[in-house]
Amino acid sequence: MISLPEKSDCCGCSACYNICPVNAIEMQADQEGFAYPAVDGSICVKCGKCVNACPVCIGESQSEDDKTKAYWAINNDEKTRNESSSGGVFSVLAEKTLKNGGVVFGAAMSDNMRSVNHICISCSDDLPVLRGSKYMQSDISDMYRSVREYLDKNVEVLFSGAPCQIEGLLAFLGKDYDNLLCVDFICHGVPSVRVWNKYVDFVERKQGSGIRSVNFRSKAHGWHTISVSFSFEDGSKYESKESDDLFMKAFLNDVCLRPSCYKCRFKKIHRKSDVTLADFWGVDKLFPEIDDDKGTSLLMIHSEKGNRIFELSSDKIKSGEVDIKTVAIYNAAMIKSSPVNKNRTQFFSGLESKKFDKLVNKYAKPSLYRRIRRKLGKIKNSILKQTTKKAERFK
Ligand SMILES: Cc1cc2nc3c(=O)[nH]c(=O)nc-3n(C[C@H](O)[C@H](O)[C@H](O)COP(=O)(O)OP(=O)(O)OC[C@H]3O[C@@H](n4cnc5c(N)ncnc54)[C@H](O)[C@@H]3O)c2cc1C
Ligand code: SF4
Ligand code: SF4
Ligand code: SF4
Known part of the structure; x- marks a missing residue:
């Protein structure tokens, strides 16, 4: 057995x-x-x-928190930064690998916009399809086998994925490779592809046209005001703030995440990846002078390999070191799992029979835990702001 x-x-x-x-x-x-x-x-x-x-x-690897260093970081290329979810640092690391003749594995929307798949690219013209967060679980298929083939041929590989996918890849490989760079992100959790498909059906029926492209992190109203946007086959467009978009409500109110995401064992400060990327939430409070509302990345470096590529990329990014414990206060998902929404079971039970808007409006309300955490977050922000101001006065 x-x-x-x-x-x-x-x-x-x-x-x-x-x-x-x-x-x-x-x-x-x-x-x-x-x-x-x-x-x-x-x-x-x-x-x-x-x-x-x-x-x-x-099981867990030993945590060595003090090895990890953290930075705010911004891609100097404004166009790429605008097309990325945060500060566009992933693209800089990917470009470096491709320029060295390497390959990059990451998540791309399928042609019909119905699912997310891990793919491998070897040319920077293909980089735009990997750019940007896609908020559902990507299908790895047999990509770990493909990674091993490249590594064994001494090709440089950058593999980007959710923290559990990075640990899955490393466990599959079973040994360290000098030519492998693993990049994960701070992960809220992943909704199911079936929920996404129900949403797409709903939107397409309402619009009377098929979806041609989707951007889960449009910066049309700035990075702090996250928006979702679609373009349709008939040329029409849809755009909504995340707080009003039905799919994002279901995602962020934790009603449709994978069961393992509610007790995620891959959340920690020091990770097995070489680099962790994230949104630098709190940059407006901690470093208001660099926050231009166009997106700032939080970059966590866990290894010598991660440090090497960061140093080699220094001509492409602006950055500064930050205290990781302070940053973690603003990005709870770094170490804490999302709480289960008490309506999760009813939400999934109604997925087939109920209209998507009715389903979300009925069941995807923020849990008490989320509401308290959001309130505490606001209080914490204002305390930190006052403390920073006081500290500045005494400088
Ligand atoms: C499901 C999900 C949840 C996230 N939750 C948080 C969070 O709670 N807090 C936070 O600070 N940041 C979170 N992020 C990370 C953040 O949104 C950015 O992806 C990250 O900051 C990198 O941004 P970038 O601007 O450097 O590059 P981008 O170009 O935006 O990064 C794209 C990279 O993300 C990978 N990617 C995109 N979608 C997926 C997917 N579904 N599965 C695996 N890999 C994917 C691509 O392969 C590519 O390598 C999340 C990302 C995803 C995909
Ligand atoms: S790896 Fe395949 S063959 Fe081996 S125990 Fe698992 S399922 Fe069976
Ligand atoms: S976590 Fe699940 S999918 Fe991943 S290796 Fe274990 S059993 Fe397989
Ligand atoms: S929350 Fe954890 S288990 Fe869920 S996708 Fe993210 S890393 Fe994987």
Whole structure:
């Protein structure tokens, strides 16, 4: 009997699927739309490789918080920065790798805008499809195998993904490679592809046209006022602040995240990745002089490899070192899982039968925990602002 983790612990990273030597594992979507491994007992040779490559089975690595350094960072190229979710640092790291003849793995929307898949690019003309956050779980497919092939051929590889996907890749590889750079992000959690598809059906029906492109992090109203925008096949457009968009409401009020995201074991300061990217929330309070509302990245460097690429990129980005503990106050998702919305079960039960707007308006209200956290956040912000002002007066 092989013992992969319980369903509620499985993050869907696909490491088990990639490592199985006899292809006995298939990743199958459940009722909610999240993929889980299904083992075909008639093919399985009980080698145990899937369990040994599972980041959940392997468990926590030792935390060495004090090794990690943090920076605010901004891409000097304004166009790229505008097309990126935060300060556009991912593109700088990717360009560096591609210029060295390397390849970059990351998440791209599918052509019909219905799902997100991990792909591999070798040319900077293809970089725009990887740019920007896509708020649903990306399908890894057999990309870890492909990463290993490139690494074994001594090609430089940058792999970008959710923290659990990075740990899945590293567990799959089972050894360190000098030519591999792993880039993860601070992760709120991932909604299911099925919820996204229900939303797309709703929007397309309302608009009377198919979606041609989507931007989950439009900066049309500034970076602090996150907006979602779509363009449709008939040339029309949709744009909404995230607080009014139905899908973003469901996502940010934690009603449709993968079960493992509510008890995520990959959230920590020091990580197995080389670099962690995030939104530098709180930059307007901590460093108002650099906040131009066009997007600032938080960059966390965990390793010598991460440090090397950061130094090599210094001509492409503006940056400054920051105290990681202070920054963490503004970005709770760095170390804390999202709370389960008490209406989650009803939300998924109604997904098939209810109209998407009715479903979201009924069930995707912020939980008491979220409301308290938002209130405390505001109080904390104003205390920190006053403390900073006082400190400045005494300088
Ligand atoms: C699901 C999700 C949740 C996030 N939650 C937070 C959060 O709570 N707090 C926070 O500070 N930051 C969060 N981020 C990260 C943040 O939104 C930016 O992606 C990050 O700051 C990098 O921005 P950038 O401007 O450097 O580059 P960008 O060009 O915006 O970064 C794009 C990179 O993200 C990868 N990516 C995009 N979508 C996915 C996906 N679905 N799965 C795997 N990889 C993906 C791409 O492959 C690419 O490498 C989240 C991102 C995602 C995808
Ligand atoms: S035990 Fe081996 S053969 Fe069986 S599913 Fe796992 S990896 Fe595949
Ligand atoms: S390797 Fe990943 S997908 Fe497979 S069981 Fe473990 S957590 Fe789930
Ligand atoms: S919250 Fe954790 S488990 Fe969920 S996608 Fe992010 S890293 Fe993976």
